[in-house]
Amino acid sequence: MTNSIREVKKADAIFLTGSNTTENHPVIGAQIKQALKKGTKLIVADPREIELAKYADVFLKIKPGTSIALSNAMMNVIIEEGLQDKEYINEKTENFEETAKLVEGYTPEKVAEVCGVDPEDIRRAARIYAQAERGSIVYCMGITQHHNGTENVMSLSNLALLTGNLGREGTGVNPLRGQNNVQGACDMGALPNVYPGYQPVTKAEVVEKFEKAWGVDLSKEVGLTIPEIMHGAEHGDIKVLYIMGENPMVSDPDTAHVEKALKKTFLVVQDIFLTETAELADVVLPAAAFAEKDGTFVNSERRVQKIRKAVNAPGVAKADWVILMELMNKLGYNKEYNNPSEIFEEIRMVTPQYAGITYDRIDAVGIQWPCPTEDHPGTKILHQERCGRGVGLFMPVSYSPSGELSDEEYPLVMTTGRVLYQYHTRTMTGKTEGLNQKAPESYVEIHPKLAEELGINDGERVKVASRRGAIETKAKITDIVSEKVVFIPFHWAEGAANVLTNGSVLDKYSKIPELKVCGVKIEKLA
Amino acid sequence: MITVKINGFEVKVEKDTTILEAANKIGIKIPTFCHDPRLRPHGSCRICTVEVKGGRNLPTACTTPVFEGMEVETESEGVVEARKEILDLLLANHPLDCLTCQQAGRCALQDLCFQYDVKESSYGGAKKEFEIDNSNPFYYSDQNKCILCGKCVYVCSQLQCTDAIGFAERGFPTHIATPFNQGLEESTCVSCGNCVSVCPVGALVPKSKEKFRYWETSPVRTTCSYCGVGCQMDLLVKDNKIVEIQPAMGPSNEGLLCVKGKFAYNFIGHPDRLKAPLIRKNGKLEEGTWEEAYELISSKIAEAKETLGPNSVAGLSSARCTTEENYLLQKLMRAVVGTNNVDHCARL
Ligand code: SF4
Ligand code: SF4
């Protein structure tokens, strides 16, 4: 997030897209509702009529995968009506002209058809966002999990730049992180192309710095992303795959393909339960849960916060950091850490954004990076002065239809997501009876008209098939979705949405798979 | 700045500060039932009554702003008398079953009755006879114990913004309920438990699997391990077990949690947890030792490096693990194995 979580309460208008906030980030959902009570305006763009859509001043029930078209049309309206922040554009941005030219073609009328919404609603949305003194864009996986996810994000940044909605309280472009420490994992370079602090593995002086810090020679070759690793495993190029705390058998697209890949490699899984993935492993290492160890998580607003050991791990299970250290030692790298704070000290040395953060400083309240020095208070709002290049830069992006369009055989579009009462692959939430009572099993949301056409009644078992596979699940008839769109939450291994999803179409920049759009057909089961 | 005197101590505060806030500032505790700094003050319980020199009646500290030269007594004879009377009235229809009440030890009513020596009510009030609403899987509502402080209703409407519960009926039978008394399970309640966390008495109570007393537990401040909001919370621990979770005032959650953060901690000590390393032998996963497991993994890594080079090894890190652990996993891959094949599921 460019801004802080509680700043949503300071926004005059919120443009919420691709985030079912009240279910997936419930406490932020509550804060958005608090804002609405005080008069903040809300625009929601989503393929489903999520709870917050009911409170929205404008709700745009867009077809899955059409976000860029919508952003471009909103920009078209803003420029057409002269609502852009000219001073901001002149002083702080680059490449406006080119973008303005590109969006000329995106008239509300044309785009309304692409998105399946009313052109007047696009105009109203554009005006509300542009005329707000403080406009905040909030988004989540509904934006990123597409063949053009990165461009989706760029198109949202363009909107913010056009209206000067950056660098001030209550504004910003704010992705909500799905998992507790996605931010920390990214910050620490658990990515194939960067070291901790987003320092590129291809840059000679960076490599040199890490070679010196770690006392070894390092590879300058960019590594493989998850889909590429799975592909490599399937084809015998990846001989050993070490998985810590992930369950790709349920979370990754195209389960059949993932299973094939995992079975072909020497698989090590380190986790707290015997997950669907661990069942396929050659070695399973028992790890400590979050309440059984010390360390830090970094939340969506870049705040580094402590976790503390409250209870002992079961049996001989060990904290992940202990396992990793011992394995490093076994492999001949003799570095010992007595506790996570010693690891954190090393992190500070090599990660400029973290340099000023210490365990002592975050004992009571976490600090938001960048925090370059020990007397720096941390950064609540990014891009406050002049935007760095790449931020102040407009990136004109065109709408291209999703990689997987529906056709005669697979006439419906399936989109996936989460529900309030479960979390990710249910490794943790599946152990709480009350949650299973509230959300017991997989289901597919079907519009009443479609259900009638197919002769399906509420609660009946149906078969959902895509080009990759088929699942059985329960029909839930609701007009939350549109006629040609169905929705399946991906949590359950039984009736799993990701048997159907497409792992082969990836965003060309981030390599995120296109999980939010997938052609399917539905049949009633006898 | 305004200068006031509380129990003889001077304190300087901003204009519009309440007596309660001013007292807090110098560590003078004024009891409250219905006050919560996040809510609009409503002064309905009146237990925070104080005496202001020259004033005719006893104002509520939570709603009364200070003025220059104000002199406040928080425990004067009159104040104590008034508080005793309030407690007396509350006890008139309160079931005095502290012996078995889950809330004992963190009950504001119990604490104040102790402080002001109110043992039983002097009114022979009728007891309430509400049925306990047990329908929600995570908490129950025992309206016989409700003192009508209103906190749950206002937390649900002003902070959680779900408006699932409200005051039902008037006069003696007033209680907290869902619209049309349909019961919590059938209501719009999203089981966030934020009302439960603020209830000062044993009226809204988490359903606990463990028998424990609050004085047997110790709190451990931590960060929620589910979504990226990073809510701050206290794990209440008894005998190496987490028995309850309470929200803390973190910068991103301001004392709120959701159903997962509040109630979904059962996985931590779950019997299905992995307790020993497992190694595949003859196609089956069997228990082994750490040494065996490390030996096997390191020999496989060495073998892969030798035959196909370091890029034939890959590591998937975890958005669920700590920052430190993510750092170590990428360091293991990069510095020890020698490959940049490291990724995690940020994308999923
Ligand atoms: S649990 Fe949450 S939603 Fe339900 S009544 Fe309490 S505060 Fe309201
Ligand atoms: S249920 Fe608890 S919080 Fe709600 S009004 Fe009664 S005593 Fe207060």
Ligand code: SF4
């Ligand atoms: S309590 Fe709920 S909203 Fe807060 S971090 Fe945990 S899962 Fe997210």
